[in-house]
Amino acid sequence: xxxxxxxxxxxxxxxxxxxxxxxxxxxxxxxxxxxxxxxxxxxxxxxxxxxxxxxxxxxxxxxxxxxxxxxxxxxxxxxxxxxxxxxxxxxxxxxxxxxxxxxxxxxxxxxxxxxxxxxxxxxxxxxxxxxxxxxxxxxxxxxxxxxxxxx
Amino acid sequence: xxxxxxxxxxxxxxxxxxxxxxxxxxxxxxxxxxxxxxxxxxxxxxxxxxxxxxxxxxxxxxxxxxxxxxxxxxxxxxxxxxxxxxxxxxxxxxxxxxxxxxxxxxxxxxxxxxxxxxxxxxxxxxxxxxxxxxxxxxxxxxxxxxxxxxxxxxxxxxxxxxxxxxxxxxxxxxxxxxxxxxxxxxxxxxxxxxxxxxxxxxxxxxxxxxxxxxxxxxxxxxxxxxxxxxxxxxxxxxxxxxxxxxxxxxxxxxxxxxxxxxxxxxxxxxxxxxxx
Numbered sequence: 341x342x343x344x345x346x347x348x349x350x351x352x353x354x355x356x357x358x359x360x361x362x363x364x365x366x367x368x369x370x371x372x373x374x375x376x377x378x379x380x381x382x383x384x385x386x387x388x389x390x391x392x393x394x395x396x397x398x399x400x401x402x403x404x405x406x407x408x409x410x411x412x413x414x415x416x417x418x419x420x421x422x423x424x425x426x427x428x429x430x431x432x433x434x435x436x437x438x439x440x441x442x443x444x445x446x447x448x449x450x451x452x453x454x455x456x457x458x459x460x461x462x463x464x465x466x467x468x469x470x471x472x473x474x475x476x477x478x479x480x481x482x483x484x485x486x487x488x489x490x491x
Numbered sequence: 492x493x494x495x496x497x498x499x500x501x502x503x504x505x506x507x508x509x510x511x512x513x514x515x516x517x518x519x520x521x522x523x524x525x526x527x528x529x530x531x532x533x534x535x536x537x538x539x540x541x542x543x544x545x546x547x548x549x550x551x552x553x554x555x556x557x558x559x560x561x562x563x564x565x566x567x568x569x570x571x572x573x574x575x576x577x578x579x580x581x582x583x584x585x586x587x588x589x590x591x592x593x594x595x596x597x598x599x600x601x602x603x604x605x606x607x608x609x610x611x612x613x614x615x616x617x618x619x620x621x622x623x624x625x626x627x628x629x630x631x632x633x634x635x636x637x638x639x640x641x642x643x644x645x646x647x648x649x650x651x652x653x654x655x656x657x658x659x660x661x662x663x664x665x666x667x668x669x670x671x672x673x674x675x676x677x678x679x680x681x682x683x684x685x686x687x688x689x690x691x692x693x694x695x696x697x698x699x700x701x702x703x704x705x706x707x708x709x710x711x712x713x714x715x716x717x718x719x720x721x722x723x724x725x726x727x728x729x730x731x732x733x734x735x736x737x738x739x740x741x742x743x744x745x746x747x748x749x750x751x752x753x754x755x756x757x758x759x760x761x762x763x764x765x766x767x
Contacts, residue, residue: 387556388647391552420639465542465546466546468542468549469549470549
C-alpha cells in the first residue's frame with residue numbers, strides 16, 4: 341500500500357543535527373497523503389529558527405522523488421500545528437538517548453544523565469549547540485551532556 | 492469585527508485596514524528580532540565563557556530565525572522576498588525600537604570590542620518581555636497566521652527570558668560590588684533608551700479595532716508592570732519613567748542602525764538574489 345510505503349520513506353529522513361532520529365519519530369510529520377499521482381507531505385519545524393528545516397524539506401523531496409519518480413511531490417513546511425516535545429515517539433526518545441542527548445522531561449532540574457542514568461545532574465545553560473537542547477553536567481559520572489528542551 | 496472572525500493573510504491582503512495593521516505589527520516584530528539578533532551575534536567569540544558563547548550564538552540564531560518567519564509572512568502580503576525585506580530596506584523604513592539598535596558597548600566586534608555584557612543582557616531582557624507581551628496578545632489575533640506564529644514563538648521565547656533573568660540574578664547574587672554596580676548601570680542605560688520599545692507608533696487604535704493585536708493599548712502598561720515587579724524583587728531601582736528620544740516605531744533611528752545595516756547586508760548587496 342502506497343501510504344505505508346510513504347511513511348517508510350519518511351522514516352529514512354533524519355535531522356542532520358540528530359542523525360539517528362527520523363523526522364517521523366521527532367514528530368515533524370503532520371500529514372502525508374497520496375491522491376492519484378500527487379504526494380503531499382506537511383512538515384512542522386521543531387523550533388522556528390532551526391536552520392536544519394530547509395535541509396530536511398529538501399531531503400524529504402529527494403527521497404520521495406527517488407522512490408516515486410512519476411509522482412508530483414509537494415513538501416510544505418508550516419506552523420499549522422505548534423510542534424511540541426510530546427510529539428517525539430518512544431522510539432525517538434530511545435534514539436535521542438543513544439545519541440547522548442537526554443530526552444525531554446517535565447522538569448528542567450530533574451534530568452537523568454543519558455550515559456549513567458543517574459539524576460545527580462546540574463543544568464549549566466538553557467542554551468547549547470542547537471536551539472532544541474540545553475547543557476547539563478552529570479556529577480555522578482562527570483560527563484557533560486545535552487538534553488532536549490521541553491516545549 | 493467579531494472576536495471569532497479570523498482571516499488568513501491571503502484574505503487580509505484585500506482588506507485595507509486589516510492589511511495596514513498586519514503589516515505594521517509584523518514590521519515591528521521582524522525588525523526588532525533582526526537587529527537584536529545582529530547585536531547578539533556580534534558577541535561570537537567574545538561572550539564571558541565558552542558555554543555562553545555557544546548559548547548566545549544559539550539565541551542569536553533564534554532571533555534571526557523568528558525575524559525570518561515574520562518577514563516571510565510580510566512577503567505573503569506581496570511586499571517583496573523575505574531576504575530583501577531583511578537586507579535591503581533603508582534605515583528610515585525600519586520599525587525596530589531604537590533601544591535594540593544601540594551598540595553592545597564601545598568598539599566593534601572586529602576592533603577593540605569593549606562590549607558591555609550587563610547592558611546586553613538587561614536590554615535583551617526588556618526585549619524578551621516586550622515581544623512576549625505582543626505575542627501573548629497575538630495568540631488571539633484576527634489574523635490566523637499571526638496567531639499560529641505567536642503560539643509557537645511564545646513557547647520558545649520563555650527560554651530567552653529565563654536565560655536573561657538568570658544572568659541578571661547571577662550577576663547580582665554571585666558577583667561582587669563591581670558586577671552589582673554594572674547591573675545597576677545597565678538598567679539605567681537600558682531605561683534611557685526604552686521609551687519606544689513598548690510602543691506601536693500611534694497605531695494602537697487600529698490594532699485594537701481590527702483585532703489584529705487585541706488589547707494593544709494595554710500592553711505598554713503590562714510591560715512596565717512586569718519590568719517593575721522583576722527589578723523591584725531584586726532590589727534594583729525602579730525604572731523611573733523614560734527619557735523621550737527618537738521613536739523607531741515611526742522610522743526615527745540613530746546612526747548605529749545604519750552602521751549595523753551596512754555590515755549585515757554587505758554580502759547580500761554584492762549580488763542580490765544569488766543562490767548559496
